[in-house]
Amino acid sequence: MTDMTEAEVRDEVRAWLQENWDPNLxxxxxxxxxxxxxxxxxxxxxxxxxxxxxxxxxxxxEEEFQKVGAIGVARAGIRMLAAATLLxxxxxxxxxxxxxxxxxxxxxWCQLFSEPGSGSDLAGAVTRADLKDGKWIINGQKVWTTSAxxxxxxxxxxxxxxxxxxHKGLSYFVLxxxxxxxxxxxxxxxxxxxxxxxxxxTDAVIEPEFMVEGLGNGWKIATTTLMHERRGADGLRRWAMxxxxxxxxxxxxREELAHAMAPYKWYPQRMxxxxxxxxxxxxTGKYDDPVVRQEIAKLLTLAKxxxxxxxRARAAQVLGRNQGPEGSIGKLAASHVARLGNHxxxxxxxxxxxxxxxxxxxxxxIAEILVSxxxxxxxxxxxxxxxxxxxxxxxxxxxxPRNDTDRPFRDVPRNMIR
Amino acid sequence: MSFSFTxxxxxxxSVLRRFLTEKSPTTEVxxxxxxxxxxxxxxxxxxxxxxxxxGIHIPEDYGGQGFGFVELGIVLEExxxxxxxxxxxxxxxxxxxxxxxxxxxxxxxxLLPPLAAGDSRATLASTEExxxxxxxxxxxxxxxxxxxYRLNGVKSYVLDGHTAELIVVLARAxxxxxxxxxxFFTVAADAAGLTRRRLNxxxxxxxxxRLEFSAVPATLLGGEGSAAAPLAKTLDQxxxxxxxxxxxxxEALREQALDYAQLRMQFGRAIxxxxxxxxxxxxxxxxxxxxxxAAYYAATVADGDGEGEDELGAMASLAKAGAAEAYMQxxxxxxxxxxxxxxxxxxxxxxxxxxxxxxxxxxxxxSYHRELMLQRWQD
Numbered sequence: 001m002t003d004m005t006e007a008e009v010r011d012e013v014r015a016w017l018q019e020n021w022d023p024n025l026x027x028x029x030x031x032x033x034x035x036x037x038x039x040x041x042x043x044x045x046x047x048x049x050x051x052x053x054x055x056x057x058x059x060x061x062e063e064e065f066q067k068v069g070a071i072g073v074a075r076a077g078i079r080m081l082a083a084a085t086l087l088x089x090x091x092x093x094x095x096x097x098x099x100x101x102x103x104x105x106x107x108x109w110c111q112l113f114s115e116p117g118s119g120s121d122l123a124g125a126v127t128r129a130d131l132k133d134g135k136w137i138i139n140g141q142k143v144w145t146t147s148a149x150x151x152x153x154x155x156x157x158x159x160x161x162x163x164x165x166x167h168k169g170l171s172y173f174v175l176x177x178x179x180x181x182x183x184x185x186x187x188x189x190x191x192x193x194x195x196x197x198x199x200x201x202t203d204a205v206i207e208p209e210f211m212v213e214g215l216g217n218g219w220k221i222a223t224t225t226l227m228h229e230r231r232g233a234d235g236l237r238r239w240a241m242x243x244x245x246x247x248x249x250x251x252x253x254r255e256e257l258a259h260a261m262a263p264y265k266w267y268p269q270r271m272x273x274x275x276x277x278x279x280x281x282x283x284t285g286k287y288d289d290p291v292v293r294q295e296i297a298k299l300l301t302l303a304k305x306x307x308x309x310x311x312r313a314r315a316a317q318v319l320g321r322n323q324g325p326e327g328s329i330g331k332l333a334a335s336h337v338a339r340l341g342n343h344x345x346x347x348x349x350x351x352x353x354x355x356x357x358x359x360x361x362x363x364x365x366i367a368e369i370l371v372s373x374x375x376x377x378x379x380x381x382x383x384x385x386x387x388x389x390x391x392x393x394x395x396x397x398x399x400x401p402r403n404d405t406d407r408p409f410r411d412v413p414r415n416m417i418r
Numbered sequence: 419m420s421f422s423f424t425x426x427x428x429x430x431x432s433v434l435r436r437f438l439t440e441k442s443p444t445t446e447v448x449x450x451x452x453x454x455x456x457x458x459x460x461x462x463x464x465x466x467x468x469x470x471x472x473g474i475h476i477p478e479d480y481g482g483q484g485f486g487f488v489e490l491g492i493v494l495e496e497x498x499x500x501x502x503x504x505x506x507x508x509x510x511x512x513x514x515x516x517x518x519x520x521x522x523x524x525x526x527x528x529l530l531p532p533l534a535a536g537d538s539r540a541t542l543a544s545t546e547e548x549x550x551x552x553x554x555x556x557x558x559x560x561x562x563x564x565x566x567y568r569l570n571g572v573k574s575y576v577l578d579g580h581t582a583e584l585i586v587v588l589a590r591a592x593x594x595x596x597x598x599x600x601x602f603f604t605v606a607a608d609a610a611g612l613t614r615r616r617l618n619x620x621x622x623x624x625x626x627x628r629l630e631f632s633a634v635p636a637t638l639l640g641g642e643g644s645a646a647a648p649l650a651k652t653l654d655q656x657x658x659x660x661x662x663x664x665x666x667x668x669e670a671l672r673e674q675a676l677d678y679a680q681l682r683m684q685f686g687r688a689i690x691x692x693x694x695x696x697x698x699x700x701x702x703x704x705x706x707x708x709x710x711x712a713a714y715y716a717a718t719v720a721d722g723d724g725e726g727e728d729e730l731g732a733m734a735s736l737a738k739a740g741a742a743e744a745y746m747q748x749x750x751x752x753x754x755x756x757x758x759x760x761x762x763x764x765x766x767x768x769x770x771x772x773x774x775x776x777x778x779x780x781x782x783x784x785s786y787h788r789e790l791m792l793q794r795w796q797d
Contacts, residue, residue: 390703
């Protein structure tokens with residue numbers, strides 16, 4: 001398969017779609033076909049629902065799907081992080097049991113990493129897993145857990161050993177979220193939405209075979225998940241668009257996306273909504289104000305430069321070149337854009353910036369920008385952590401001196417929570 | 419729209435970088451900036467004859483290499499990085515581009531080959547003592563006289579105006595204003611009635627001059643009264659070029675600051691190990707990379723390929739405003755990271771700091787370009 005040219009791959013997928021794509025199939029039935037043939041995840045190995053193709057061909061396959069409006073495998077939520085992690089580290093049993101139902105969209109997943117006492121310092125997790133009578137018993141609390149309220153399965157990072165340094169005492173589990181010992185509560189944010197959850201475990205149970213890759217390997221595997229998360233964050237997310245066509249598969253996909261995307265309604269606003277700026281300035285008459293014009297131009301300069309930097313990074317990746325520094329700065333640049341977007345929208349709105357909801361511009365969309373942008377410089381790695389990563393990994397500057405890696409975790413000073 | 423350089427372009431860049439690293443170390447920059455002419459004729463000959471960069475964006479029909487603004491941008495980025503002292507921006511970016519945009523076929527065939535070959539050096543004199551970069555600032559008059567035209571007035575902030583052998587001058591018919599009545603003229607450096615004086619510049623690596631014209635004989639370049647459009651295009655292209663030159667300088671500074679932070683020991687550790695230095699360095703990387711992306715984009719748009727031409731004005735201004743802020747900010751950070759030694763004459767940082775300052779203003783400062791950019795923004 002790898003010795004095929006891209007044109008040959010395109011021909012083959014086109015022919016297969018012509019033969020097989022039927023928008024009146026049920027979504028699960030169609031996706032099972034994708035799993036059986038490998039066309040859903042062509043870059044995955046042949047033995048696990050893929051075709052073993054290089055990534056660049058997978059993009060070509062995706063484009064051919066789009067051309068005919070064919071639906072791909074389920075991608076919304078964090079299921080693809082789960083799939084990528086299990087594909088790399090899971091046992092054959094894990095792959096057998098979980099991968100297909102991820103692709104068909106039958107199972108929803110959540111990621112149980114962050115805790116109230118460990119955000120940036122993820123390896124400081126204190127949720128505990130204790131072996132009792134051959135089963136793992138889980139106690140503790142996780143936070144910022146998207147989809148936890150409707151997930152069947154969770155990727156759990158928990159502490160199995162308190163007498164070794166912090167990174168070595170963590171293990172990685174797949175947790176059944178439907179058991180009563182798992183209590184999921186919504187977490188309300190400063191913008192009023194509750195897109196995430198807090199999850200409390202009181203003697204939750206995990207069968208021993210649901211540990212991933214053995215005792216004490218949790219940090220390494222979590223790193224894989226996080227790497228895929230970071231990569232996915234730069235993605236174009238075309239798959240989240242859906243279509244309004246009437247056939248059964250499209251209707252089911254719409255429902256699936258609506259369900260998955262509901263918590264993220266405010267996400268465009270947290271980016272600062274640069275796209276609304278000129279239109280809003282014209283509506284309010286501020287487009288003629290030379291001071292406002294300067295700020296708008298600064299914002300457009302920043303936003304466009306960030307966009308082109310991301311495209312440089314992607315172009316380098318497609319060409320298989322070493323990614324330069326341009327690949328590491330997208331997240332920080334997005335924070336700058338969002339903050340400046342907030343500032344400019346405030347200038348444009350004037351006194352209306354004090355109002356929200358139906359009393360405010362665009363039925364509250366502008367107000368939502370003004371109270372949502374602080375999220376972007378925290379979620380998925382704070383600006384400060386991003387700067388550490390850039391300075392250490394890209395610029396080769398010395399690592400921060402640490403107080404927590406050379407001693408048993410139980411002796412490391414930590415937060416009072418639990 | 420391409421967002422990466424080809425292997426050939428990357429190789430071209432490394433050849434240039436090797437050449438400039440060898441030929442334009444800061445010892446040479448310091449030597450040349452103290453001279454009246456401000457460049458080394460021998461290096462100029464090598465640049466033009468061995469490397470062919472003086473003809474890089476000039477079509478082969480006019481003696482050039484026939485490449486575009488992306489390649490020209492690479493040349494400028496590398497020259498900006500090395501702080502090369504040479505009349506390249508004046509002769510190739512400003513004068514040759516003006517002749518390309520405004521000249522008749524015959525004039526291009528006559529005027530461009532010596533510039534492309536580096537045998538002659540030219541400049542563009544458009545700005546006057548009011549320091550305006552737009553056509554409203556042009557007061558110099560051109561009156562028809564026996565055998566041609568006579569120019570009267572003063573041009574200022576003319577890049578390499580004291581050494582150029584050919585001067586492309588923007589002037590207007592008496593009684594006109596704004597974009598109307600503007601024409602380009604060529605004037606020989608030794609023309610009667612022309613007085614040239616080098617101005618004392620903050621940035622000695624780039625010489626500026628004041629040119630007084632008193633009934634100076636001049637030859638019309640291109641059509642009479644129709645210079646506004648080719649001028650606007652030339653300035654957009656030059657602004658995109660300057661942005662590329664600036665990001666080269668900014669990157670050089672960023673790397674020097676990082677090298678210094680890694681070496682400098684205080685409180686028993688390299689200052690690079692302090693988080694405040696690490697975060698500053700990360701911010702500098704972002705500033706420079708974002709500015710590079712915009713500069714590269716502007717150069718690609720300047721090459722046209724059909725889709726981009728209308729976009730060039732806004733994109734060039736965006737790139738210039740972005741590069742100016744990034745270059746100046748990087749220079750400020752670089753001095754700060756060096757501490758006291760960064761404020762000394764012997765330390766090289768001020769050489770780039772001053773280039774950043776002159777480039778920030780040359781062809782229009784960031785506020786000016788932000789306003790221009792919005793006026794020409796296409797949604």
